[in-house]
Amino acid sequence: MSYKTDMGRVIGLGSAKEGSHDWWISRVTSVALIPLMLCFLWKVAPLIGGTHAEVLAAFQSPFTAITTILFIMISFIHLAGGLQEVIVDYVHGKATLVVLLVSTKLLCWGIGFAGAFAVAKMAFGA
Amino acid sequence: MADVNRGNRPLSPHISIYRRQINMVTSIVNRITGVGLALAAVLIVWWLLAASTSAGYFDFVNGLLTSWLGLLIMFGSLWALWFHFLGGIRHIVMDFGKGYELKSVDFWGWAIVVLSFVLTAASIMCLAAG
Numbered sequence: 001m002s003y004k005t006d007m008g009r010v011i012g013l014g015s016a017k018e019g020s021h022d023w024w025i026s027r028v029t030s031v032a033l034i035p036l037m038l039c040f041l042w043k044v045a046p047l048i049g050g051t052h053a054e055v056l057a058a059f060q061s062p063f064t065a066i067t068t069i070l071f072i073m074i075s076f077i078h079l080a081g082g083l084q085e086v087i088v089d090y091v092h093g094k095a096t097l098v099v100l101l102v103s104t105k106l107l108c109w110g111i112g113f114a115g116a117f118a119v120a121k122m123a124f125g126a
Numbered sequence: 127m128a129d130v131n132r133g134n135r136p137l138s139p140h141i142s143i144y145r146r147q148i149n150m151v152t153s154i155v156n157r158i159t160g161v162g163l164a165l166a167a168v169l170i171v172w173w174l175l176a177a178s179t180s181a182g183y184f185d186f187v188n189g190l191l192t193s194w195l196g197l198l199i200m201f202g203s204l205w206a207l208w209f210h211f212l213g214g215i216r217h218i219v220m221d222f223g224k225g226y227e228l229k230s231v232d233f234w235g236w237a238i239v240v241l242s243f244v245l246t247a248a249s250i251m252c253l254a255a256g
Contacts, residue, residue: 027221030214037211046253048173048200049192052181072174075167082160115171118178 022081029078036071044068056122065123069116076112080105148235156213159206166203204249209242 043064047055059065083104091097144150169191176187190196216234219225225234 027218030218034211034215037207041207041249045204045249046256049188052177052184052188055177055184072167072171079160079164079167082157083164086157086161111168111171115167115174118171118174121178122174 022084026078026081026085029074029081032074033071033078036067036074039064039067040071059119059122062123065119068119072115072119073112076108076115080108083108147232148239149231152213152216152235152238156210156217159210159213162206163203163210165199166206169199169203201246201250205242205246208245208249209238212238212241212245 043058043061047058059068084101087097087100087104091100141150173184173187173191176183191200216225216238225231
């Protein structure tokens with residue numbers, strides 16, 4: 001018989017060790033991604049299949065560069081949270097879970113930063 | 127009230143027990159499209175990195191993304207993006223406690239499926255025209 005309350009017993013025991021914070025970040029990033037995704041489809045998607053010069057010219061526009069950098073970075077934060085949610089749902093071994101949670105988070109941060117850097121380099125003149 | 131009835135609580139029936147309903151399908155598809163979009167995101171970053179590296183490397187990656195397999199992945203990702211976009215907006219609306227009436231659940235479940243295809247077709251037409 002424990003004298004701890006139900007809440008006291010479970011704090012920190014969730015599979016990701018965090019609770020409503022992750023949920024909240026997911027909502028905030030999804031709201032940010034609504035306009036950013038539309039900007040991406042409008043400004044960047046048409047460049048796929050275009051020429052190198054067209055791509056470089058497009059990112060000379062501060063609007064295109066800034067919205068694309070924000071879209072990439074916030075997408076990867078959103079993706080990191082989403083993958084974490086999926087991983088904690090389906091992976092049960094403690095070691096595998098930790099390895100997967102850490103590696104997906106680091107990959108998301110790394111690839112997100114790389115994408116933002118690529119756009120910044122073109123915007124500042126490759 | 128600690129430790130009362132621990133481990134003796136009823137469990138929710140698992141997914142295989144339920145009759146399939148549109149809202150469970152859209153929920154699952156929202157998760158699948160979200161995970162699938164990771165591939166699209168990585169490909170787009172690769173494409174951007176190539177563009178910032180050199181004209182030659184850009185042509186290589188740009189060529190891969192516009193090969194038949196590349197285009198299949200790009201157009202598939204476009205649909206996934208629209209579906210996840212619509213599903214996400216619906217999630218936010220439902221977070222405000224709206225749209226839980228059965229009629230509304232069924233209507234919006236089918237609506238986002240139809241709209242995701244309509245928006246995909248419309249954006250492909252815009253991309254082809256412009």
